[in-house]
Amino acid sequence: MSTILLVFLEFMKIGLVAVGGGPATLPYLMELTEKYDWYTMEDLTNMIAVSESTPGPLGLNMATYAGYKTLGFFGGVISTAGLVIPSIIIICLIAKFLENFNENRYVVGAFSAIRPAVWAIIAVSVYRVCKVSLFSLTDGIYTPIPKTMALCIVVFALLQVKKLQKYHPAIWLLIAVILGIVFRF
Amino acid sequence: MPPGRFPGKVNMEIYWQLFCAFFRIGGLTFGGGLAQLPMLKYELVQKYHWLEEPELLDIYAIGQCTPGIIAINTATYVGYKKKGVMGGIVATLGMVTPSLVIITLVAAALQSVIDNVWVQHAIMGIRGVVCALMLNTVLTMGKKTLKSRYAVAVAIPALIAAFFFNVTTLVIVIIAAVFGMVWHVALHDGRKGGNAE
Structure with missing residues (x-):
């Protein structure tokens, strides 16, 4: 089988089985390092670090990177397409179903409880992400990273001002980059 | 054929908006699914009014429980809601393009990008802001939900x-x-x- 087809199929498989987003793709991405020499385990570790510092979801970045390593830019396009196609098909089917049944009382009932439940899940996940991002862990003790923590608190406080909420969130990211470099975060 | 389906300037505009909105979301999200929420809220709820804020939670639920990356599932779902299958594809293309371009550019110099001191300082700043944005989104969503x-x-x-x-x-x-x-x-x-x- 040609490499192009293989890259396409392997990433399509990941797109088809990884339930739960970025972190869920990791085990499958690791598996690929054992099966093929497209990228190494070290590449994957680096990629996780890079994914944090470049825009875009990890799974997507990893697919692009693996494809790029094997066949250059074209490979990146192929692997991304493989990853994305199952999502497009599945989600279009679900969206069509929900469109037809959005008046259905079972569907309405289900989503009336799903919304607050998902809010709770998001709140817990955000808490966990913030804990890892704003604190450094040494010997089991969490200590706040001073500058990052301070920036977080100040920006959060500013976001409570109605007038400031109309700006694109990217403005805050730009401010963060500038402050981070100038004040050596 | 419903009148909205005829090709024309107005019809193309919504595709272009879908592509651009998700291009920005994909290009400005640092850290995957959760970090994307503030961007989604801004682009889809505040700017274009394509969704109500609680609908974001529906999409997140669907995205979490179906295979595939949440970012992609979200793009497809919103695109489909606006313009059917083509809309789903266009929105997904917008989401994917920044990753494709950026990763291709940094792939050659992966290690030096990570080790770069400036990049590291910038990341520590970005982390703080991403946390603030996410906490704020949880707060506003909670009020509405x-x-x-x-x-x-x-x-x-x-x-x-x-x-x-x-x-x-x-x-x-x-x-x-x-x-x-x-x-x-x-x-x-x-x-x-x-x-x-």
Whole structure:
């Protein structure tokens, strides 16, 4: 089988089985390092670090990177397409179903409880992400990273001002980059 | 054929908007699914009014419980809602393009990008802001979602299950869905029965 087809199929498989987003793709991405020499385990570790510092979801970045390593830019396009196609098909089917049944009382009932439940899940996940991002862990003790923590608190406080909420969130990211470099975060 | 389906300037514009909105979301999200929420809220709810804020939670639930990356699932879902299958594809293309370009550019110099001191300083700043944005989104979403006693009564057990017992999202969503169906239908039937008598 040609490499192009293989890259396409392997990433399509990941797109088809990884339930739960970025972190869920990791085990499958690791598996690929054992099966093929497209990228190494070290590449994957680096990629996780890079994914944090470049825009875009990890799974997507990893697919692009693996494809790029094997066949250059074209490979990146192929692997991304493989990853994305199952999502497009599945989600279009679900969206069509929900469109037809959005008046259905079972569907309405289900989503009336799903919304607050998902809010709770998001709140817990955000808490966990913030804990890892704003604190450094040494010997089991969490200590706040001073500058990052301070920036977080100040920006959060500013976001409570109605007038400031109309700006694109990217403005805050730009401010963060500038402050981070100038004040050596 | 419905009138909206004829090719024309107005029709193309919505595709272009979909592409650009998700291009920005994909290009400005640092850290995957959760970090994307503030961007989604801004572009889809505040700017284009394509969705109501609580609908973001529906999409997140669907994204978490179906295979594939949440970012892609979200793009497809919103695109489909606006313009059917083509809309889904266009929105997804917008989401994917920044990753494709950026990763291709940094792939050659991966290690030097990570080790770069400036990049590291910038990342520590970005982290702080991303946390603030996410916390703010949780707050505003909570205000809109937890308006009834019913909603609070669902959210609290879900919070406990996720926080203390690490119950997975899929399980919580399924339990909530079943509970919601039973509650909603039982309440409805109960009222109907009451009226009939």
